[in-house]
Amino acid sequence: MTGSLSVQRILGGALAQSGPDNVQTTRLMPKLxxxxxxxxxxxxxxxxxxxxxxxxxxxxxxxxxxxxxxxxxxxxxxxxxxxxxxxxxxxxxxxxxxxxxxxxxxxxxxxxxxxxxxxGTPRVIKPHNQTVLMVGLYGQGKTTTTAKLADWWRRSHGAKVSVIEADVHRPGAFEQLSQMLEGTGVEVYGEPGTKVAAEIVRNGLKKVGTSDIVIIDTAGRDSLDGDLKDELLEIARIANASERFLVIDAQVGQAAGPMAETFHELVGVTGTIVTKLDGTARGGGALSAVSTTGAPIVFVGEGERIGDIEKFESDRFISRLLGMGDIKGLIDLAPEDLDEQEAMRLTKRLMSGRFTLTDMYAQMEMMSKIGTLDKVLSHLPDTMFGGMGNMGVAQKRQMQSNLDKYRIVMDSMTQEEKDDPLLLKSSRIRRIARGSGCEEKEVKELLTQWNRSKKMMRGFRGDRKMRRQMQSMMGIDDDLDLG
Ligand SMILES: Nc1nc2c(ncn2[C@@H]2O[C@H](COP(=O)(O)OP(=O)(O)OP(=O)(O)O)[C@@H](O)[C@H]2O)c(=O)[nH]1
Ligand SMILES: [Mg+2]
Missing domain, CATH: 1.20.120.140 (SRP54, nucleotide-binding domain)
Structure with missing residues (x-):
């Protein structure tokens, strides 16, 4: 299975960049x-x-x-x-x-x-053939979430996705949505001049309705009354959407419950999305209030960028929240183009205790494919690798810049040297430094890092407690032994 192998690679990659010296007491969970x-x-x-x-x-x-x-x-x-x-x-x-x-x-x-x-237990989201209507009060994150969801569907299910901007009240809504989705391949339909939302939806569905997934963004208001209600009902009738998602800002706390109920009466909410969980201490309130309404939480928003969305699964969410780590989430981060055989080879090597620079390099490449270390680290349990999940912002930035530097240095090495770093004595180090435009000190740094990572890899193999922890997180054992 690619999944668990990917985990090995990612963990290995993260590990290779962190020595015990880097461990800080600052606790930080980047997203939540x-x-x-x-x-x-x-x-x-x-x-x-x-x-x-x-x-x-x-x-x-x-x-x-x-x-x-x-x-x-x-x-x-x-x-x-x-x-x-x-x-x-x-x-x-x-x-x-x-x-x-x-x-x-x-x-x-x-x-x-x-x-x-x-x-509560989350609802299953069908991967294909859906029309989604986004509703919610003013400024809750509807437009942002529309873009995030469109991209999520495209990424996770390879779906052809189109969005319709039906907010005729917020100036620049079409522009906002188009900008967020730029370069994603998601088609954005809008009529910035038109004043009647229902008309846009009707035209939009004619134009892009055959897409696998169609998401319709609507206008928000201060409260759900009069005009907005009528407009929304009309849009809902025309769209006949299979999913009606309500977007709620986590900041509203307990008020999330009544808000969800009001919208539910109007359009029959099929799922709720709680946004801005990265920015409020009241998140617990919004989450728990919403979960009691019968319109389960389906996604959570954790930032302003298009990738800052997570399919909501309470068990994963809670284990991340409590710092137990989320191995399944880590698997989701792995890119689809992962070479399974390569992963298999690497995993076997890691478990055998051999660890070459080439292995480390492969892991680094993997890391860079996934994106920022923040994402990877936020899925690791705090206790893993002596507290790697607890690194401070400065340490993480350092790690990221090390990644870039090591890559340059390693590009100047021969395959033999990468396979057997012990060959790297001073004359070779000098040559590599010259070839990569780095200082000898930096080449030595890489070797020190490799040595340290190798030792940790050995520990990883022998650490029963950690193995058990990984097993439990992967659902092999119920006992979440935190060691
Ligand atoms: N930090 C953070 N900001 C978010 C998140 N989701 C949305 N935002 C920000 O919240 C603000 C409002 O988001 P919009 O998507 O425009 O909200 P909306 O519901 O479409 O607003 P209206 O169309 O005016 O009703 C923007 O500045 C977004 O960048 C999130 O998950 N985290
Ligand atoms: Mg909007």
């Missing part, structure tokens, strides 16, 4: 930064169990109280917070952790399952 405070509080609560072998009533009460505070501060509603903590409390008292599983891990597993339960 806004909910970082929540994560810290949950970890803090669970930390109360540190060093305990047996559970006692007082500790359970403290844990429960502390967890409840964490939930309330992330804006979960009072009832949910109460229910969750009570269930965790009961689990701590009544369920015996499996042999070898620490109390902390046991508690973390309970919190994890409860959070996943609160956020």
């Amino acid at each position: 930064m806004a909910l970082e405070g929540f994560k810290q509080r949950v970890l803090g609560s669970i930390g109360l169990l540190k060093g305990k072998r047996k559970i006692d009533e007082e500790t359970v009460k403290d844990l429960s109280k502390s967890l409840r505070r964490a939930l309330l501060e992330a804006d979960f509603n009072v009832r949910q917070a109460k229910e969750l903590t009570e269930r965790v409390e009961r689990g701590m008292v009544e369920e015996e952790p499996r042999p070898g599983v620490k109390l902390e891990t046991h508690a973390m597993n309970l919190v994890y399952s409860e959070l996943v339960r609160i956020l």
Whole structure:
């Protein structure tokens, strides 16, 4: 299977760029930064169990109280917070952790399952032949999300996607959408001069309606009343869309619930998209409020760029949120043009403990295909590789620039040298430095990095705890042992 092999490659690649020296105590989860405070509080609560072998009533009460505070501060509603903590409390008292599983891990597993339960099971999104209507109040992220979704469908399912801009109120909406989708191959239909939205939709469907996926962006208002309501109903009738997605800004917190219900009554919302999760501490509130409305969360928006969208799956989302990492998400990041045989070869080598510069180079290429390290790192568990998920912004920037530099240096090496870096004594180092226009110091740096990575690779192979962790994240074992 390409997936798990890709993971090996990506992890290896990330690893090759980080030595133990780089590990920082700064905790940073690039995308879900806004909910970082929540994560810290949950970890803090669970930390109360540190060093305990047996559970006692007082500790359970403290844990429960502390967890409840964490939930309330992330804006979960009072009832949910109460229910969750009570269930965790009961689990701590009544369920015996499996042999070898620490109390902390046991508690973390309970919190994890409860959070996943609160956020609910997601709806399946059909990959082809869909018409999608985007609705929502003013400024919630409809247009941005329209572009993101169009590109998502194209990327994930190879679909021919068209979008129709039916917002006749926001000046420049067509321009905004076209700009975001520039170079993606998604066709954008719009009539910037036309004042009647329904007409644009009708014409648009005639023009691009045969596309595999058609997404229609609509206008927002301050509140859902009068004109907008009529306009929306008319558009919905003409579009006869198979999906009606409501876009909600996470900032609205608990108000997300009533908002979703109002729109649901109007157009029959089939899925909700919570945007701007990168920018608000109230994310927990919006997510949990929406998930109780019967219009499940289908995607979340985590930034302004076109790629900043994630298909919402509560288990993956929560494991990322709690810093347990998201191996499945990492697999999704792997480009489709990944050479499976090459991946297989590399994985075998890595597991055999051999690790050449060529391997490291292959991993670097892989990394650069995926894009920024931020994306990769945000999917890694905090505990993995001695806290690689916890690197600060500065460290990550450093890593990225190292990637570029190493590549240049390695381009000046022979295959033999890349296969066996131990050949690289001073005369060869001098030659490579000259050939690549770098300093000898930089070539040596690369070798130091390789040495360090090789050692970590060996550790990776031998680390049972980590292997178990990876297994559990890949769904091989239920026990999310955080070590
Ligand atoms: N940080 C962040 N910003 C976002 C996200 N989604 C949208 N935005 C920003 O939010 C602002 C409003 O987004 P739009 O897509 O124009 O919202 P809209 O709902 O189409 O707005 P109207 O058409 O005016 O109703 C823009 O500046 C977007 O860049 C997100 O997930 N994260
Ligand atoms: Mg808009």
